[in-house]
Amino acid sequence: MEIFYANEINGGLALLDADESAHCVRVLRHRVGDEVTVVDGIGNMYRCRLSDDSPKGAAAEILETVPGWGGHSYSLNMAVCPTKNNDRFEWFVEKATELGVDVVSPVIGERSERKVFKAERSRKIALSAMKQSLKAKLPLVEEPVSVRDFILGHSGDSGVKMICYCFEGETLRRSIKDVLEGLPSDSAVTVLIGPEGDFSPEEARLAVGHGFVPVHLGPSRLRTETAAVTAVTACYLRFME
Template sequence: MHIFYTPDINSDFYSLSEEESKHCTRVLRLQQGDSVNLIDGCGGLYTAIIQDAHQKKCQLQVIDKQLEFGKVPYVAHIAVAPTKNLDRIEWFVEKAVEVGVSEISFLKCEHSERKDLRLDRLEKIAISAMKQSKKGYLPLLHDMVPYQKFLQTCVPEDTFIAHLEDDATKGLKDYYRHNRAHCILIGPEGDFSRSEIEAAYERGIRPVTLGTSRLRTETAGLVACHTLQVLHDIHAPA
């Protein structure tokens, strides 16, 4: 069933935006009486019937509603330094949403080659990925902030830094706590600087390894996200 993003839905009757109406009627060629799904990005999954297949203001009637759709009892937060190549960080956002990331923060580090982002474009990519993978929740996306400033806002016991230095010997499985928040820091192409690593240690943040391979930034972020999902599945009650 086709899915539409409807963040402002608040009643049993809803009108799609002009863009979504055109997509519904011209591209998908849906007609009056056809059923569609709506998601609000906050756990609401709705089944609706098209009442008027208007190309600019398609009218829907909600016939079923499910709350907390796809809710998971843990938080997977990836804080990553964006890559110089924008396509790669867009790929990461898309795939992380599909896997089940809860929150993404963007870091400006000493070795960062990218200093700014178009958060509105990344949000559109996240929405598309949420619809495609039928997730009930739209992950939080935070604009780029200096690394040191981010360290002051995180909860040290829930935060881990993935880097390539020799003292990162334990994996996420060694620290995983079921149904808790986990924030993983992922550095830029040149990795975190030694001073940034030491600053994390001073805050009580522990190092983790993501394996023996040297991973690209976006791959490391996705591996961390997927590892948290797998650990949750392993430790979930049967």
């Protein structure tokens, strides 16, 4: 199933940008009159008929609108420290989008090996993964902030907030499965995942002091991107209808 993305819906038309138009017209050779499927990145899928096959700005007449296409009932914000090898973080973004995530928040910890993160490439990967996995909502990939600023900025959030941290026996941790088990299907969930060197004790204490529940992901020691995808998968399986 071919999916095209239009970030502009105007007057009953879905307007494709230059990249999507070129893919639709030049690569896949669609022409005026062809039926195409378009998503808008905010949850709607449109069954359309191509009305302009310009490779620089194609347009499609909307025949039917399907809201909430490929969506999920819960809201998930994954706050993850970017990895030293950027390919590994991009792999996480791709897989999280396929499974179901609403916000990816890159956070820079005191022990992070990567202190600079450029979000634009991850946004392109999320867009591609959204279409590949038959979804209509594009995850928001935020600009990076420090772990401290993220914790303080989300101090008053509703829903459940979790931090995956070793704690070395000083704090009782619950399994993420246990925390998710009793939640309603429309819950808002935030998960904080640290760098390879883990959060600093100060960051962990700050998170717990602002309502983050200490959790573990099982007995295995996981890389940052593996831990992040495991947390996304736990939410996906818990709330899957």
